[in-house]
Amino acid sequence: MGIETSKGYKQVIKWLKLSRKKPFRFQTDAWQYYAEGYCGLVNAPTGFGKTFSLFLAVVIEELNSRTEKKGIASKKKKADTGLKLIWITPLRALAKDLARAMREVCAELELDWQVSVRNGDTSAAEKLKQKKQMPEVLIITPESMHLLLAQKNTATHFHHLQCIVADEWHELMGSKRGVMAELAISRIRGIVQEKHPERLLRIWGISATIGNMEQALEVLVPYPEVFKIIIKADIEKKIKIKSILPDHIDMLPWAGHLGHKLAHKLLPIIHKSKTTLIFTNTRGQAELWYQNLLNLDENLAGQIAIHHGSIDFELRNWIEDALHSGILKAVISTSSLDLGVDFKPVDTVVQIGSPKGVARFLQRAGRSGHSPHETSVIYFLPTHALELVEAAAIKEAAKTQQIESRDPVVMAFDTLVQYLVTLAVGDGFDDQKIYREVKETHAFSELLPSEWGWIMQFITTGGDSLTAYTEFSKVLKKEGLWKVESRQIAMRHRLHIGTIVSDPMLKVKYLGGGFIGMVEESFISKLKAGNSFTLAGRVLEFIMVKEMTALVRRSKKKSAITPSWMGGRISLSANLGSILRKKYNETLEKNHQDEELDIILPLFERQAKVSHVPKSDEFLIELIHTKDGYHFFAYPFEGRQVHEVMAALIAFRLSRQTPISFSIAMNDYGFELLSEYPIPLDEANIKELFSPANLGEDIVGSINSTEMAKRKFRDIACISGLVFQGFPGKYTANKHLQSSAALFFNVFSDYDPHNLLLRQAYDEAFYQQIEEPRLLAALQRIQLSKIILVKAESYTPLCFPIKVDSLRENMSTEELGQRIERMTAEADQKMRPPHLKSRKKNDHQL
């Protein structure tokens, strides 16, 4: 039977007609499939009502069921109130907006539903209200879902639950937050099946276009017995991409990430647009741009704002409201405004610096021209010269729809450990039942009984008896269920639910009251009283730290240092990398239509003069000797992440013969090995060095020494509850329980080498950081390429950004003692206070 004949459907259509709207095909499809009991994934361009495709499906069903019940028993109506729909969103900014839209619909359809938001910003009073009476629709983050499961009597909340929707699923899926969502859904589904076996709990996702849509559905709905469908809208969103070009290439620096040189070209764009969203890649960059725009045009004061994750909730709220009402001319933002928020007045988007991937760029573009059939307009502002090529590459990728895949996270033991303790803090759990549920999720479908056994041991006895975890207490068996009895442990656990690990953050507050936002503790610790810094676009004078709060007052200074928040750096996608190599080809051959490539031509000519511009079938290596040592630069264009491993691999292979230490640097285009001794390298052995043979073995050899796993363990230790992050405002960490992830890594390596979390650190390093398949493909490509070896006199335009914009780590096959001996023997050896980054200074000398 078609849904069209139902009363609820007719009511919704009638309501849509009132505002002269007609549902899109994908929306009516979704309503139909939902009514038939399907689970699924909706994919449609932004601005076409993805939200309504699922929200209205649930509403229609409700309207229909009310009609049916009216005749039978009108008395029962009261008992029917309760949670019907859980709507998972990755971002807090999205929640408010969604709630507003949903409430509007309910009001106009005269549906007496409550729509509430629950996330880190929700007040205690509101949470209490929800506990007493759950709203019909709950908009929630994965973290808050777990917090809900950490409460007593959770099961009672789900008596009327019909549907769980994971919004922006493509965004969640690739992270451990996606695993959190998978686990929470598995539990809620388990509760519903147990209490109401007759009910069909439907699980739906909403996703932007990604390369692996089918897999995205499998991850969200891994259950073989349900009907599943992907509903893809056959509508195309028009996007206009335009680069902000310098008049001459010399206007752009060779390296850098700020792009202030082109700021003046941004002003006319802001002025002629209604509202502009300006995206930067880091929070620090956003702060700097805010200051910079104000310096350039004082008239913008009061008309521009800054929005990022470290800014106080109230302020962010105000900015979002102001965006809706259109009183702001421009908002500078990080990924905090990336996703689905629909700000109608926004007609222009600007991306500052490389977006690193096609999907992200298109997503940001979609923030403008949000209504159906409007054109999205996005400007790309390059921060250094070589990014012009990226602009050209992105334009091509957007045209040909070459969009990246998102790989789901699997076997995240740390998240599982956290989840089990969460359940133990709540109502307790039955290990047999939960094992079956966990095993059914995509993330843990490969979980072995022995691994499950280890995890249960880890949270109940600490570890195996060989290492004697005497006196350990955490999760205990009480009345057949595993529970956390200690209130202290339970409280600490609740405070640490989540998988986003950052440096300890301090709240920043005016001396006279009023929160401004948060900054990393490590940044504040470097400030002295009287120093100034910027946050939320304000110049603040630091006074002191008191109880995990940094007290400040307004500073009279015009400019100040900007805190650097340590977010993870995004790596260039493989997809973009390959288009980029093609664009390098086209630049010198001049067989292209990209204005960006015309502009960069002089720089390429210079590169060609001092070294060489690699064509897509060539592999360039530059050898340069400076007073810093012997540099080896290679340019695979595979992204920072792959380069990091490739560099370690090459360093390992080079040092296998003669012990030699390297310092490694990389960016998205290539990597550098720096040694104090000449690097034994010539045309003959390059292909051998970059050979895909014995890759797995050599990677293991090289990452063991690079301590990549140790770095990964930092997050794992936090997520699994070994190490606690400080929480702004609610700092409860016991002084006697302070420790560090690195310490745990060493301790486990020495005393408990079979620890699964340790293995996870290595696995994460291997699969996520190393991306072995991608590395293999890159090496195979290099084997087929023509090797160009250039001995350059000084730094070249290509290598310069690597020198400046680099993450570094050490790599050595020398024995520790040997290394220390040599390092200390060096005449110019000196100790530097850790906070002085004096290397930066040297780097800028050409």
Added chain:
Amino acid sequence: MTISCNGEELILNKERAIYWPAKEMLIISDLHIGKSAHFRKHGIQVPANIGNDDLERLGKLIGFYDPKTLVITGDMFHHKINSDVTLFSEWRKKFGGLKISLIKGNHDLLKSQEYQSLNIDLIPRELISAPFRLIHEQPKSLEKDEYYTISGHIHPGVTIYGKARQRLNLPCFYFGEHHAVLPAFSAFTGLSRIQPEKNDRFYAITPSGIIAV
């Protein structure tokens, strides 16, 4: 490694201890007995062997130097009596003749009769043994007097930089103009880096030995 400090000869041992031959005194700091058990009690998984190993190392040092006195400049016990402390009391019986003096640190919160029963002399603030003053935490505003202060508390570490921007973090002994800081004895401790000043000496601890940096 033997160094000279205020006219006295001190031996720095890579097991994170100082031996002062003139007084037959072995000096260590921040032993943190019971830290790992304290963590376990609070639901944090720290293997138990780690505390055992610390004591074994200490036993070997005592066997090697055969000191009259063992001085611990604070933080001998981490918080409360627990199974690690029981382990210690067993260990203590093996060295019945050794005098153990503990200078009270911020983590030393046992009751005085508990120290007594473990045969430990508790020194509330500092131990003066000319030319040195042994204390747990270097007071912020210490007036310079005739004594050279040796303290613990901060778990000092040093970063060694080499050419080609190599970097290593290692625990160390710190010897400044007026005071010295001992490394933490326990393996289950972190490091905090010290800002070097003029004339400061650092002795980094490596698996193979001690090196001056």
